[in-house]
Amino acid sequence: MKKHNFFAGPAILPASVLKEAAAAVTDFAGMGLSILEISHRSPEFVAVLDEAEALVRELLEVSDDYGVLFLPGGASSEFYLTAMNLLNEDETAGYIDTGAWSAKAIKEAKNFGHVNVLASSKEANYNYIPSGYDIPAGLRYVHLTSNNTIFGTQFQEFPETDAPLVADMSSDIFSRPLPLERFGVIYAGAQKNMGPAGVALVIVRKDLLGHVKRALPSMLDYRVHIKGQSSFNTPPVYPIYVSMLTLRWVKEHGGVAAMQKKNEDKAKLLYDEIDRNPKFRTTVEDPASRSLMNVCFVPTDEADTKPFLEAAEAAGCVGIKGHRSVGGFRASIYNSMPKESVQVLVDVMKAF
Numbered sequence: 380m381k382k383h384n385f386f387a388g389p390a391i392l393p394a395s396v397l398k399e400a401a402a403a404v405t406d407f408a409g410m411g412l413s414i415l416e417i418s419h420r421s422p423e424f425v426a427v428l429d430e431a432e433a434l435v436r437e438l439l440e441v442s443d444d445y446g447v448l449f450l451p452g453g454a455s456s457e458f459y460l461t462a463m464n465l466l467n468e469d470e471t472a473g474y475i476d477t478g479a480w481s482a483k484a485i486k487e488a489k490n491f492g493h494v495n496v497l498a499s500s501k502e503a504n505y506n507y508i509p510s511g512y513d514i515p516a517g518l519r520y521v522h523l524t525s526n527n528t529i530f531g532t533q534f535q536e537f538p539e540t541d542a543p544l545v546a547d548m549s550s551d552i553f554s555r556p557l558p559l560e561r562f563g564v565i566y567a568g569a570q571k572n573m574g575p576a577g578v579a580l581v582i583v584r585k586d587l588l589g590h591v592k593r594a595l596p597s598m599l600d601y602r603v604h605i606k607g608q609s610s611f612n613t614p615p616v617y618p619i620y621v622s623m624l625t626l627r628w629v630k631e632h633g634g635v636a637a638m639q640k641k642n643e644d645k646a647k648l649l650y651d652e653i654d655r656n657p658k659f660r661t662t663v664e665d666p667a668s669r670s671l672m673n674v675c676f677v678p679t680d681e682a683d684t685k686p687f688l689e690a691a692e693a694a695g696c697v698g699i700k701g702h703r704s705v706g707g708f709r710a711s712i713y714n715s716m717p718k719e720s721v722q723v724l725v726d727v728m729k730a731f
Contacts (some may be wrong), residue, residue, distance in 0.1 A: 380695045381496055381695050382695050382697055382718075383436070383498060383695050383696045383697065383720035383723050383724065384697060384698055384713050384716075385693075385696060385697065385698040385699045385701075385709075385710045385712070385716070385720075386403070386672060386697065386698030386711060386722070387529075387550075387571065387698070387709060387711045388528065388549075388550065388568075388570045388571035388572065388576075388711070389570040389571075389575060389576050389723050390571050390572070390665045390711055390713055390717045391711075391713060391716055392521075392574070392621070392625060392715055393625065393715045395628060396621065396625050396628055396715075397586070399624055400572055400617075400620065400621045402515060403620065406424065406700065407425045409512040410423060411479070412685050413608075414616065414617055414620055415616070415617055417616070418431060419451045419610055419613050419616050419728075420600055420610070422646060424620075425495040427589065427619065428449070428608070428609060428610070428614070428619060428623075429686055430627075431449065431622060431623035431625055431626060432447045432449075432609075432628035434623065434627065434629075434630060435447050435582070435626065437630070438555070438626060438629060438630060438634055438635055439448045439554060439556075439557055439559060439582070439635065440556075440559060441559060441582055441680075442559075442662060443467045444550045444584055444585060444586070445559075445582050445583060445584050446583050446585055446601065446604075447516045447580070447582055447583075448580070448581040448582075448583070448601065448604045448605065448609050449578050449579070449609045449614055449619050449622070449688055450578065450579050450581055450604060451577070451578065451579070451580050451615050451616070452457075453568040453570075453576070453577075454480070454547055454549045454566055454567060454568035454577060454579055455483065455526055455568075456484075456579065457547070457564075457579060457581060458480075458483055458484040458488070458547075459487035459488070459549040459564065459568040459666060460486040460488065460492070460493040460581075460599060461484075461488075461520075461522070461545050461564050461705070462487060462488035462490070462492065462587060463491050463584075463591070463593070463595065463599060464521050464587075464589075464591065464599075464600065464601050465519060465520055465545070465563070465587055465590075465591065465613075466488065466491050466492035466520070466591065466597065467491075467493065467563070467590070467591050467592055467593075468492050468592075468593075469492070469493075469507045469521075469561060470492050470493065471493040471494070471495050471517070471518055471519065472488060472492060472493070472494055472495070472515060472518055472519045472520050472521070472522060472545075473494075473495045473496075473515075473518045473520070473521040473522065473540075473542065474494055474497065474521075474523075474540070475496075475497055475498050475499075475502060475509065475512075475521070475522070476496050476498070476499035476500070476502055476525060476530055477499075477509070477523070477526035477527050477530075477532060477534075477543045478505045478530050478532070479505075479527075479529050479593050479704070480527070480528075480529075480547055480549070481522070481524040481527075481547070482501075484522060484524070484547065484646075484662070485505060488522070489601050491593075492519070493527070493718045495515070495518065496656055497511075497512050497513070497514055497521070498512035500532075502704070503656070504530070504704070505527060505529075505530040505532065506530060506532065506535070506662055506663050506664070506668075506704070507532060507663065507664075507665050507668040508532050508534055508535075508665075508667070514538060514539075514542070516541065518540070518542040518638055519542065520542050520543050520544070520563050520564075520587075521538060521542050521543075521544055521545065522544075522545040522546070522547045523537070523544065523545075523546050523547070524546070525537075525547065525548045525549045525550075525551055526548070526549075526550045526551035526670055526673070527548045527550075527670065528571065528670075528672070528673045528702075528709075529673075529674070529704060529705060529709075530662070530663070530675060530702075530704075530705060530707065531569050531661075531662060531663050531669065531670045531673045531674060531675030531705075532597055532669070532671065533668070533669065533670035533671060534665055535668075537558065537561060540702070541563075543561070543562060543563025543584065543587065544561050544562045545562070545563055545564040545565075546562060546564070546565050546566070547566055548565050548566070549566075549567045549568040549570075549571050550566045550567075550571040550672050550673065550711075550713075551572060551670075551671070552565070552567040552573055553572060553573060553578065553626070553629050553633065553635055553638060553640040553714060554607050554638050554642055554647050554671065554713070554714055555635055555636075555638065556635050556639065557635075557640070557673075559582075559645055562582070562584070563583070563587050564581065564582065564583045564584070564587070564647045565580075565581070565582040566579055566580065566581045567579060568625065569622050571672075571711075571713060572672065572713045572714055572715075573622050573625055573626070574618055574619075574621045574622030574624075574625050575622075577615040577617070577618035577620050578599060578614070578615045578618035578619055578622060579619070580622070581601070581604075583601050583605075585605065585668060585730075586604050588658065589595075590604060591606070593604060597611065598611070598612065599637055610681055617636050623713075624639075624660065628715075629714065632636045634721055638714050639671075641664045641714075641718070642671045642672070643671060643715065644718060645671075645695070645712045645716065645718050645721045646670075646671040646674060646712065648664075648721050648722065648725055649674050649710060649719065649724065649725060650669060650674065651723055652725045652728050652729065653676045653728075656694065656727070656728055656729070658678060658679055658680075658683060658687075658731055659676050659678060659679060659681060659728065660679055661675070661676050661708065661710075662676060662677055662705060663725070671712075672711060672712065672713055673704055673709055673710070673711050673712075674710045674711075674712060675701060675707065675708070675709045676707055676708050676710075676711070677701070677705075677706060677707030677708065678702035678707060678710075683705075684707065684731075685730075686699060687708070687727075687728075687731055688708075690697070690727050690730070690731055691724065691727050694723055694724075694726070694727045695723065696720075696724050696727060698711070698724060699724070703725065710724060
């Protein structure tokens with residue numbers, strides 16, 4: 380039976396990417412060696428790193444004003460690295476609190492400077508994206524989490540501010556075009572919408588660096604990694620390679636504008652069924668806050684939770700159990716998820 384992978388992360392990858400990545404484990408680039416055992420300084424892997432960076436720049440229209448980095452540590456390391464590299468102790472950064480990951484970013488940033496929580500949806504268990512809040516002048520940057528995997532919310536519009544935006548885009552990177560000129564830093568753990576776990580993408584505006592007064596350890600200084608072209612130390616070779624293959628796939632399928640259209644179509648199919656079906660209800664009522672990547676919903680009758688999960692699994696739909704802080708169900712429908720798989724889930728819901 381075909382499996383339809385709705386896991387939130389690590390998450391689905393394109394079938395063609397998995398096939399090529401698997402082949403490279405035994406013989407990469409005709410070398411007679413596995414990609415797992417070659418030098419990160421070899422011409423063959425340097426070509427991979429160069430192509431990965433070039434694809435990021437092409438797909439998101441990233442200029443030379445920005446550094447593009449592939450770093451270990453995941454997005455959780457960027458919670459503190461962004462503040463450490465940008466924020467002095469006597470300066471203030473604004474943070475928008477929309478879920479578990481933004482709350483962790485706020486906690487880490489407080490170690491390096493002042494934090495002004497500009498808005499929060501915590502009181503409603505993060506089931507909407509705040510709007511109508513004031514952003515004061517003089518902030519070093521404004522941080523947001525663009526898509527919230529646990530709660531199923533997403534920024535459809537980014538806040539207007541004179542300060543550069545810093546965004547955790549772990550779960551919706553490459554899913555839509557971005558007004559990149561408004562961002563100072565974008566970071567994303569690969570394992571939700573770009574590749575496997577083990578690497579984070581960081582896009583950072585170079586002129587924002589070098590202004591903090593604190594001494595930065597080399598491994599924690601974005602400038603060092605820009606100078607070292609993501610190879611100051613041994614980079615996570617295989618996750619970067621698979622991410623590069625995924626970015627190739629995005630380009631071959633029309634780029635981020637095409638991804639956005641496909642994601643909108645998939646999300647509409649699923650949200651329409653949730654809104655229509657009396658057996659289910661959404662946890663995010665405001666359509667303007669609904670995520671195109673993670674669709675969260677609950678049963679109208681709690682007793683239906685286990686039977687529906689069993690029905691979904693019987694149809695090959697795996698990974699739809701909701702996060703423990705929300706309950707119910709969560710269907711993650713990232714770029715690599717085909718519409719046909721979403722239709723299978725919708726058919727299960729209709730039959731149920």
